[in-house]
Amino acid sequence: MSDRKKDHVTGTETTGHSWDGIEELNTPLPRWWLWTLYLTIIWGIGYTIAYPAWPMVSGATSGVLGWSTRANVATDITAHEAKNADLVTALLAADMDTLPADADLNRYAKARGGAVFRAHCSQCHGSGAAGAKGYPNLLDDDWLWGGQMADIEYTVRHGIRNEQDADARYSQMPAFGEMLSKGEVAAVVEHVVSLSNTEYDANLAGTGAEVFANNCAACHGETGTGNRDMGAPDLSDAIWLYGGDKASLTDTVVNARFGVMPAWGARLTEADVRAVAAYVHALGGGE
Secondary structure (H helix, E strand, O other), X not given: OOOOOEOOOOOOEEEEXXXXXXXXXXXXXXXXXXXXXXHHHHHHHHHHHHOOOOEOOOOEOOOOOOOOHHHHHHHHHHHHHHHOHHHHHHHHXXXXXXXXXXXXXXXXXXXXXXXXHHHHOHHHHOOOOOOEOOEOOOOOOXXXXXXXHHHHHHXXXXXXXXXXXXXXXXXXXXXXXXXXXXXXXXXXXXXXXHHOOOOOOHHHHHHXXXXXXXXXXXXXXXXXXXXXXXXXXXXXXXXXXXXOOHHHHHHHHHHOOOOOEOOHHHOOOHHHHHHHHXXXXXOOOOO
C-alpha cells in the first residue's frame, strides 16, 4: 500500500514533492505514448546499426546494409554519362570553331557547360557571368586574349598567370610608380582618360601622351587599342576591369595589376573544358 498522499480535489496520488505547499500530482503518461516512445528508441537503434550513422575519426560507421548516398549519386552519374556517351564522344572530336553549326551537339555542350560554369566559374564571374571588379564580364565582346571559341577554350584550359600550368596566358604590367614621377603618372592617367572621350584636361593629357608613347604604347598600341597577343587591354573603349575613374587608373599605373585565373584543364574533364568554353562563347560576347 502506498504511503503517498492523495490530492483531495482530484483523488490523484501525489509524488511527495512539495513547493511552498504546492504538491505535484503523480499523473502517469498514457500507455500508448510510452509504447510509441519505446518503439522509436528500438527503431533508432536498428537504424544506426543498418545505415551509416555514428561519426568516427575519419568517417562514419558504414552500417550492415552498406548503403551510401555517395554510391547512389555515383551510380546516377554513371547512368547519365552512359546515356550521353555518343554526344561526349562527338564533343571530344569536334572542331570547336565549327561547333555552333551542329545544333544538337552545340545545345548539349551549352547545357553541360552551363552546369560546369555554375559549379566552378560563377564564384568569380558571377552567376550571370557579368563579372565584377577584377573579374572580367563574359557577356560583352571586350576580350583580353581573344573571343573566338578556340581562344576561350585555351584560356579555360590553361588559365592566366597561374603557377600550375606552364602554358598559362601570361602578361605583366610594370608598376610605373617606381619609374615615373607623380606628375608623369597624373599626366599619363589624364591621357588614358582622354582616349575614351570622357571629360579631361587637354593640356595635362597632351603631356601624358608623350609619357604614354615612351612607356605604354609598346603594349597598348600607339592609340591605346590594346594587343590581344600580349593580353594588353584596349584603353579606348571605356570598358574597365579595375575601374576607369582617375583614382582607379592612378592605382593601376602606380601599382600595376596581376589577376590570376586557375588552369581548369587540370581540374575538369576534357569534355567539361570544351563544354564550358562553348557556354561562355554563347553568352553573347563570343566572336
